[in-house]
Amino acid sequence: MTSTVKTLWIEHYKINSLLVNSQGRLGLYGVLNLLQETAWIHAETLGFGMEDMEKKGLYWVLTRQTLKMKDWPSYGHKISIETWLKPPEGAFAGREFLIKNEAGEKIGACTTSWLALDRNTKGILHSNGLHNWNEICRKETTGMVAEKISVSGEYHNVAHYRVRNSDLDSNQHVNNTKYSQWILDSIPYELHKKLVLTDYSVNFLAETHLGDEVEIDRSQSFSSEFEEDIGVSSYRGLRFSDKKVLFTAKLAWRTLAAKSQS
Numbered sequence: 426m427t428s429t430v431k432t433l434w435i436e437h438y439k440i441n442s443l444l445v446n447s448q449g450r451l452g453l454y455g456v457l458n459l460l461q462e463t464a465w466i467h468a469e470t471l472g473f474g475m476e477d478m479e480k481k482g483l484y485w486v487l488t489r490q491t492l493k494m495k496d497w498p499s500y501g502h503k504i505s506i507e508t509w510l511k512p513p514e515g516a517f518a519g520r521e522f523l524i525k526n527e528a529g530e531k532i533g534a535c536t537t538s539w540l541a542l543d544r545n546t547k548g549i550l551h552s553n554g555l556h557n558w559n560e561i562c563r564k565e566t567t568g569m570v571a572e573k574i575s576v577s578g579e580y581h582n583v584a585h586y587r588v589r590n591s592d593l594d595s596n597q598h599v600n601n602t603k604y605s606q607w608i609l610d611s612i613p614y615e616l617h618k619k620l621v622l623t624d625y626s627v628n629f630l631a632e633t634h635l636g637d638e639v640e641i642d643r644s645q646s647f648s649s650e651f652e653e654d655i656g657v658s659s660y661r662g663l664r665f666s667d668k669k670v671l672f673t674a675k676l677a678w679r680t681l682a683a684k685s686q687s
Contacts, residue, residue: 430471430560430561431467431470432509432510432561432562432563433507433508433509433563434463434466434467434470434507434508434509435505435506435507435508436459436462436463436466436505436506436508437503437504437505438459438503438504438505438506439501439502439503440455440498440499440500440501440502440503440504441500442500443455444458444459445499445500446617447614447617448617448618449499449500450497450498450499450500451497451498451499451502451504452497452609452622453492453605453609453622453625454602454605454606454609456492456494456524456533457490457492457601457602457605458602459504459506460492460506460508460522460535460537461601461602463506463508463522464508464520464522464537467508468485471510471556471561472556473485473555473556475595478541479544482543482544482545483541483542483543483544483550484541484542484544484596485539485540485541485542486539486540486542486598486629486632487537487538487539487601487629488517488538488539488540488571488628488629489537489538489571489572489573489626489627489628489629490535490536490537490538490571490601490625490626490627491535491536491537491569491570491571491572491624491625491626492533492534492535492624492625492626493533493534493535493569493623493624494524494532494533494622494623494624495531495532495533495623496526496532496533497532497621497622498526498532502526502527503526503527504524504525504526504527504532505524505525505529506522506523506524506525507522507523507524507525508520508521508522508523509521509562509563509565510558510561510562510563511562511563511566512558512562512564513552513553513558513562515551515552516540516541516549516550516551516552517538517539517540517552518538518539518540518541518552518555519536519537519538519539519571520536520537520538520539521534521535521536521537521565521566521567521569522534522535522536522537522567523567534567534569535567535569536567536569536570536571537571538571541555571626572626572675573628574626574627574628574659574673574674574675575673576630576661576670576673578644578659579644580642580643580644580659580661581642581643582640582641582642583611583641583642583643584607584610584611584640584641585638585639585640585641585665586607586638586639586640586641587636587637587638587639588633588634588635588636588637588638588639589635590635592635593635597634597635598632598633598634599632599633599634599637601627601629604627604629604662604672604674605625605627605674607639607641607662608641608660608674608676611641611643611660619680619681620656620678620679620680620681621678621679621680621681622676622677622678623677623678623679624675624676624677625674625675625676625677626674626675626676627672627673627674627675628672628673628674629671629672630670630671630672630673631664631669631670631671631672632671633662633664633671637664637665637666638664638665638666639662639663639664639665639671640662640663640665641660641661641662642660642661642662642663643658643659643660644658644659644660644661656677656678656679657675657676657677657678658675658676658678659673659674659675659676660673660674660675660676661673661674
């Protein structure tokens with residue numbers, strides 16, 4: 426690879442057996458892991474991947490993410506993921522993604538915001554001192570916003586988890602993709618067979634560590650049959666010991682019958 430900075434990074438993936446869900450398609454947990462992998466690789470090439478940040482006593486944390494999917498590819502299909510950085514806003518660094526099928530058609534898009542933290546103090550660093558952003562950012566945008574999701578409202582408990590070894594990332598925190606898995610596991614299996622996820626948004630509000638007990642609350646119960654083609658459900662995760670809100674999330678669904686109309 427040449428020394429030229431690649432502001433646009435593209436990774437190609439084949440949907441293998443490790444990425445598909447029970448319906449034989451790439452699912453939310455799988456695509457979030459592919460997005461994370463693509464971002465990780467690009468950050469390494471730009472000089473602020475994990476190893477580079479460790480040398481400076483820093484690390485990145487994902488704060489917000491919004492994903493929209495038009496289609497979920499099946500096992501054996503090939504996709505490409507494009508990613509690039511947006512000019513930062515204050516302390517927040519932004520990263521965009523496009524997901525395309527083999528024909529080059531867009532089937533999904535994602536926007537994310539990140540913070541750089543000091544490993545010792547956990548203090549937030551202003552983005553200006555991290556990099557010369559003019560050299561590595563692009564002006565293009567997905568047009569999406571990583572929305573703020575309210576923590577208030579009426580919720581009821583739907584699941585309870587204890588953080589295990591396999592939930593941790595290399596920073597010894599729960600990997601951001603695991604939260605989506607907890608949410609998906611809290612949804613009755615019969616609904617997974619009837620619904621197709623179209624939108625996923627999440628806000629990460631506090632770090633979660635090994636041994637923490639986390640309760641998953643949902644703001645709305647799913648009905649056995651949707652009266653409309655689209656339904657929305659909101660979630661939050663609370664640490665059981667102190668009831669601190671760790672994350673909030675919002676998912677939008679369509680029924681399988683509505684899929685052909687999209």
